[in-house]
Amino acid sequence: MEEHKKIEERFEALNQVPIGMFVLREDFVILFWNQCIADWSGISQEAIVGDVIFDKFPDLNKPKYTSRIKMIFEGGAPTILSSQLHRYIIPCLLPDESYRFQHTTVTSIPANDGKTNYALFAIEDVTDLTKRIRESQNLHKMALEEVATRKKAENELNAAVKELLSFSYTVSHDLKTPLRGILGYTHELNKKHRENLSERGKFCTDQIKNAAQNLNGLIDELLKYSRVGGQQVSFTNISMRKIIDTLISERNQLIEEKGVIIETDISFDNIITWGTGVILMLSNIIDNAIKYSSNENPPIIKVIGVEHAGHYSLTVIDNGIGFNMKYQNKMYGLFNRLVGDHEFEGTGAGLAIVKKILDKLGGKIWAESELGKGASFFVEIPKTEIPIIDKKGESN
Amino acid sequence: MELTDMQIDALTEIINIGVGKAAGVLNEMVESPINLNVPYIKILSREDMKTEVKRFGIENLSAVKMNFKGSLDGTSALVFPTKSASDLVSMLVGEEIESDDLDTVRSGTLAEIGNIVLNGVVGSIGNLLQRQLDYSVPNYVEASMDRLVFSSQSDANFALLLANTRFNIEKLNISGDIFLVFELASFDILMGAIDELMG
Numbered sequence: 001m002e003e004h005k006k007i008e009e010r011f012e013a014l015n016q017v018p019i020g021m022f023v024l025r026e027d028f029v030i031l032f033w034n035q036c037i038a039d040w041s042g043i044s045q046e047a048i049v050g051d052v053i054f055d056k057f058p059d060l061n062k063p064k065y066t067s068r069i070k071m072i073f074e075g076g077a078p079t080i081l082s083s084q085l086h087r088y089i090i091p092c093l094l095p096d097e098s099y100r101f102q103h104t105t106v107t108s109i110p111a112n113d114g115k116t117n118y119a120l121f122a123i124e125d126v127t128d129l130t131k132r133i134r135e136s137q138n139l140h141k142m143a144l145e146e147v148a149t150r151k152k153a154e155n156e157l158n159a160a161v162k163e164l165l166s167f168s169y170t171v172s173h174d175l176k177t178p179l180r181g182i183l184g185y186t187h188e189l190n191k192k193h194r195e196n197l198s199e200r201g202k203f204c205t206d207q208i209k210n211a212a213q214n215l216n217g218l219i220d221e222l223l224k225y226s227r228v229g230g231q232q233v234s235f236t237n238i239s240m241r242k243i244i245d246t247l248i249s250e251r252n253q254l255i256e257e258k259g260v261i262i263e264t265d266i267s268f269d270n271i272i273t274w275g276t277g278v279i280l281m282l283s284n285i286i287d288n289a290i291k292y293s294s295n296e297n298p299p300i301i302k303v304i305g306v307e308h309a310g311h312y313s314l315t316v317i318d319n320g321i322g323f324n325m326k327y328q329n330k331m332y333g334l335f336n337r338l339v340g341d342h343e344f345e346g347t348g349a350g351l352a353i354v355k356k357i358l359d360k361l362g363g364k365i366w367a368e369s370e371l372g373k374g375a376s377f378f379v380e381i382p383k384t385e386i387p388i389i390d391k392k393g394e395s396n
Numbered sequence: 397m398e399l400t401d402m403q404i405d406a407l408t409e410i411i412n413i414g415v416g417k418a419a420g421v422l423n424e425m426v427e428s429p430i431n432l433n434v435p436y437i438k439i440l441s442r443e444d445m446k447t448e449v450k451r452f453g454i455e456n457l458s459a460v461k462m463n464f465k466g467s468l469d470g471t472s473a474l475v476f477p478t479k480s481a482s483d484l485v486s487m488l489v490g491e492e493i494e495s496d497d498l499d500t501v502r503s504g505t506l507a508e509i510g511n512i513v514l515n516g517v518v519g520s521i522g523n524l525l526q527r528q529l530d531y532s533v534p535n536y537v538e539a540s541m542d543r544l545v546f547s548s549q550s551d552a553n554f555a556l557l558l559a560n561t562r563f564n565i566e567k568l569n570i571s572g573d574i575f576l577v578f579e580l581a582s583f584d585i586l587m588g589a590i591d592e593l594m595g
Contacts, residue, residue: 064424068515076522077462077515077531082508084489084501085425103504105533126501133499 004049006112007031020090020102020123023109026073026116028053037123040092040100057090065089069106072119078107083126090123101130162230169226172219179219182212218335221349225334228280228356235384236275240312241266243275244303247283251290258294266305271312272384277357284350285316285377291344292375293320311363312381319374328367354379399439399587406590408437410520411559411576418516422509427490428567432513434576437559439583445556458482458503458538460510464518466529470580472518474510474561478538480572481506487565507536513561517576524589555583 007023011032014021020037022030030053033045043056054061068079081089081104092100103124108117186209194202244264248255255262286303293299302317323331323338330336332355337348351365358365362382369375399407415432423429440448458481461473476484485491485502488509511534522529559576580586 062424064421067421067424068512071515071519075528077464077518077529078511078533079515080504080508080511080534082501082504084485084505085508101501107533126504130501133501 003112004031010112020092020121020125022090022121024053024069024119024121025111026118028069030056031118037090037092040125041090042093060089069119072106072108073117075108075117078105080105083130089121092125094127098127100125101127165226165229168222169230172222172226175219176216179212179216182208183216186212218347218349221347221353222334224280225349225353225356228277228353228360231277231360233274233277233360235272237270237272238275238278239269240271240305240314241269243279243282244305247279247286251286254290258290258299259297260290260293260299260301262301262303264303264305266303266314268305268307268312271381273312273381274357274361277361278381281354281357281379282314284354285379288350289316289318289320289375289377291320291346292322292339293318296320310383312383314379314381315376316379317374317376322369322371322373322375323367324371325369328369331367332365399583402594403587403590404437404439406594407557407586408434408559410524410590411437411517414517414520415513415561415576416516417519418513421512421516422488426488428487428565430488431564431566432561434559434561437557440556440558442556445558445577448558456538457540458506458536460507460514460534460536462511462514462518462534463532464529467525467527468521468529468580468582468585470578472514473575473577473579474513475575475577476506480574484509484563484572484574487568487570503536507534510534510536513576517559521586524593525585526589555580557583 011021011023011034014032015035017034018036019034020040021032021034022037023032025031030048030051033043033048035045038044038048048056060066065081071077072079081102083101083103086102086104088099088102089104090102092102094100103126105122105124107120107122109120111118186205189197189205190209194205197205241264244266248262248264254260286301289301290299293301296319300319302315304315304317306313321339327338331338331351333348334352335348336352337346339346354365357363358379358381364380365377367375367377411434415434419430419432422432438444438448456478457475458478459473459475461471463471482502485505489505514534518529518531557576557578557580559578561574561576562571563574564571
């Protein structure tokens with residue numbers, strides 16, 4: 001009794017700390033049990049002080065604990081019992097039926113007899129901390145899984161698009177063979193046997209020829225569209241002024257025939273971009289401008305280029321038939337046309353190809369127009385900082 | 397301070413006994429048993445120590461430090477490159493290695509692992525000296541080597557003992573190096589005890 005009283009006096013202050021604490025004598029008898037650990041464990045000081053700890057907590061009577069605690073009684077260095085390796089030393093139930101996570105430090109303190117040592121256990125409750133860390137780890141894990149799922153979906157989508165493009169390329173290519181037969185035999189029929197045909201027969205032959213030529217044009221455009229989709233964007237140095245001049249001079253015959261006036265005003269010249277894509281894109285837009293303004297007197301086309309902070313803009317303005325703005329999104333769909341074939345020839349693939357090129361390049365296209373009042377097409381080509389590797393392998 | 401080959405051998409043996417004991421304690425509680433041994437030790441000046449650490453090209457270090465005083469004054473530290481510290485914790489507790497970060501819970505685990513290793517070695521030395529030492533509570537820190545080892549004692553004459561410690565986890569076929577660093581006010585007492593032991 002005397003010893004318990006002295007112990008109680010010596011450790012009284014530890015009842016005030018919010019850390020679970022208890023003291024063991026070298027025979028593993030509990031000498032002190034503070035208020036905090038009593039509250040956590042639901043075992044009062046009166047009910048446990050004087051007992052051998054293994055009677056209440058048999059799990060502690062394992063070499064992994066006893067060998068280390070014995071060192072403490074011999075005056076050895078402090079021992080840490082971490083929450084991850086032991087979860088808890090003294091089982092303390094929480095309202096949700098789970099146990100408190102505990103980080104325990106055991107230190108050697110001189111016994112009251114001045115010869116031996118006691119083991120002082122200090123238990124920190126790390127339940128909240130552990131749960132929060134686990135939550136944050138779970139969130140991190142979920143985020144990584146989400147990224148992986150998206151990446152997988154993106155790869156699958158890319159593969160599907162690639163397969164589709166390759167499929168449409170193959171189909172278009174394969175369709176050309178029988179079509180060549182139809183066109184060949186229609187040509188022979190027209191040239192060698194036309195006089196033997198009735199009027200109706202001649203009409204039917206002409207219709208077959210026109211339809212086959214039309215189909216041929218559609219397949220060509222589809223092939224072009226597929227090729228653009230499958231092409232790798234490769235950056236080169238190009239001269240925008242030279243490209244536009246070349247595109248115009250290639251169309252000289254048509255321009256002179258229709259009396260088209262073309263004005264250009266390009267404020268920049270050498271840029272790094274996807275050269276082949278940009279040439280194909282501009283040729284489609286300029287062809288459209290010539291085609292849809294060809295009935296005007298005179299047809300006037302302006303090509304304006306301006307450099308901006310992050311991009312180059314190109315605007316192609318014509319004074320042609322224009323279009324109703326409510327159909328503007330429809331224009332970029334493959335084989336979608338806003339005019340009838342009898343008015344202007346075409347397949348409806350041109351702007352779809354332009355859109356595909358700009359999508360691949362990370363650029364933009366939009367248009368402004370009013371029926372009968374011409375149209376303006378605006379294109380944005382992003383600036384790139386990707387260095388161009390020349391054939392010697394040097395970047396410039 | 398110059399030590400004879402025999403003294404170095406004896407000290408290496410004493411430290412090996414300590415880490416061997418530590419491995420025994422560790423293996424009672426971890427998922428994947430670990431072997432620890434000290435192939436060599438070096439007695440270094442502070443400058444030598446800096447060069448030695450630079451040789452390993454390690455910048456971010458994690459350490460478990462424990463000071464002791466009494467008949468022998470000094471600091472002991474188990475030093476890991478932060479990444480191996482994190483990997484070691486994951487392997488020992490059977491967790492997936494998801495990040496190199498050591499959160500508070502995992503650094504608590506590392507503190508226990510370091511504590512076991514340091515106690516093993518310091519216990520061996522204490523047994524040799526047959527004197528009781530007073531110890532601080534082990535502390536987990538992350539810093540550069542300079543700050544880890546040299547900040548606690550201002551006396552430039554303190555000697556440093558570097559024990560290269562190899563760990564090997566057979567189950568996972570993984571091995572690596574950690575360092576045990578002792579900064580001692582004097583080797584005289586330690587060497588005196590060793591000489592006495594060797595007769």
